Amino acid sequence: MTPSLFDNQPQPVQNPDAGRRGPALTASGLVKTFGPARALAGVDVAIGPGESLAVMGPSGSGKSTLLHVLAGIMTPDAGTVALYGDTISGLSERARTSLRRRRFGFVFQFGQLLPELPAIENVALPLMLGGVPRRDAEARATGLFGPLGLAGLEARRPGELSGGQSQRVAVARALVTAPDVIFADEPTGSLDSRSGVEVMNLLTDACRGQGAALVLVTHDRQIAGWCERTITMRDGLVSGEYRRPGTEAGDTAPGVRAASGIGSGRAATR
Numbered sequence: 001m002t003p004s005l006f007d008n009q010p011q012p013v014q015n016p017d018a019g020r021r022g023p024a025l026t027a028s029g030l031v032k033t034f035g036p037a038r039a040l041a042g043v044d045v046a047i048g049p050g051e052s053l054a055v056m057g058p059s060g061s062g063k064s065t066l067l068h069v070l071a072g073i074m075t076p077d078a079g080t081v082a083l084y085g086d087t088i089s090g091l092s093e094r095a096r097t098s099l100r101r102r103r104f105g106f107v108f109q110f111g112q113l114l115p116e117l118p119a120i121e122n123v124a125l126p127l128m129l130g131g132v133p134r135r136d137a138e139a140r141a142t143g144l145f146g147p148l149g150l151a152g153l154e155a156r157r158p159g160e161l162s163g164g165q166s167q168r169v170a171v172a173r174a175l176v177t178a179p180d181v182i183f184a185d186e187p188t189g190s191l192d193s194r195s196g197v198e199v200m201n202l203l204t205d206a207c208r209g210q211g212a213a214l215v216l217v218t219h220d221r222q223i224a225g226w227c228e229r230t231i232t233m234r235d236g237l238v239s240g241e242y243r244r245p246g247t248e249a250g251d252t253a254p255g256v257r258a259a260s261g262i263g264s265g266r267a268a269t270r
C-alpha cells in the first residue's frame with residue numbers, strides 16, 4: 001500500500017471525531033425555497049468520514065443551495081443536517097459561524113484569497129481566527145506547503161501566483177484546521193485541465209490523508225470522477241447516484257484509508 005504523502009505530515013490539529021463511527025454528515029428531508037423557486041425539494045444524503053461526494057446536475061437544479069445548507073451557510077426551511085449525529089441546521093447564526101470555522105473547510109472557484117496577505121498568512125488565517133497564536137499557526141501552515149507543491153512560495157501574494165498555485169493555497173487554507181468536511185464549489189472551474197487535475201489529485205489525496213469528507217459541486221464529469229460517489233440533482237431532488245467501482249462505502253474511514261500518492265496519476269474513471 002502506497003501511503004499518502006499527507007500521512008507523514010504532522011496533523012495541524014487533532015480532529016476530535018477521528019475514529020468516530022457513522023456518517024460524518026447526514027441530511028434528511030432538506031427543503032429550501034426562494035420565493036417561487038424550490039431549490040431543494042426534499043433531499044436526503046449521507047457522507048462518510050473521508051468519503052468524497054460529487055454533486056452534479058443542470059444549472060438551477062439546487063447544487064449550490066445543497067452545499068450551502070450542508071455547510072450551515074444557509075438554514076433549510078424543513079429538514080435537518082447533522083454532523084456526527086449532532087444537529088447543526090437549527091443552531092444560531094453565531095454558533096454556525098463558529099462551527100464552520102472549526103469543523104469545515106471551503107474551496108471556491110476563485111480561491112478567494114486575501115490579496116494583500118502572503119500565501120503563508122492566507123493559510124494560517126483560519127487558525128488565527130480560531131485563537132491559535134500567529135507563530136504556531138504559521139508553523140502549522142508551513143507544513144502543508146511541501147505536500148501541496150508550494151514550497152518556496154510562502155511569501156508570495158496571491159497576485160504573484162499562477163491560478164493553479166492559488167487554488168493549491170486555497171486547498172491548504174481549507175485543510176489547515178483539520179476539518180471534518182471540506183466543501184468545494186467548482187474548485188477547478190477557473191483552471192486549465194492540467195492544473196485542474198493537479199488540484200483534484202491533491203485535494204482528494206489530502207482529504208483521504210486527514211480523514212475529511214469532501215463535498216464537491218461541479219459541472220465537469222471528469223472532475224466528478226475523482227470522487228468516490230456522485231449524486232445528480234434535478235429540480236431540487238437527487239435524481240441519480242453513482243459509486244465508482246472499487247470504492248465501497250466505508251473504505252475511506254480514518255484508519256482504513258485508501259492507498260494513494262500525490263502525483264500517482266490516478267486517472268478519473270469516467
Ligand SMILES: Nc1ncnc2c1ncn2[C@@H]1O[C@H](COP(=O)(O)OP(=O)(O)OP(=O)(O)O)[C@@H](O)[C@H]1O
Pocket residue numbers: 034035037038039057058059060061062063064065066
Ligand atoms: N438567493 C437566491 N434567491 C433567489 N433564488 C435563488 C437563490 N439562490 C438560488 N435560487 C434559485 O434556486 C434554484 C437553485 O439554485 P442553485 O444555485 O442551487 O442551482 P445550481 O444547481 O447550483 O445552479 P448553477 O449550476 O447554475 O450554479 C434556482 O432556481 C435559483 O434561481
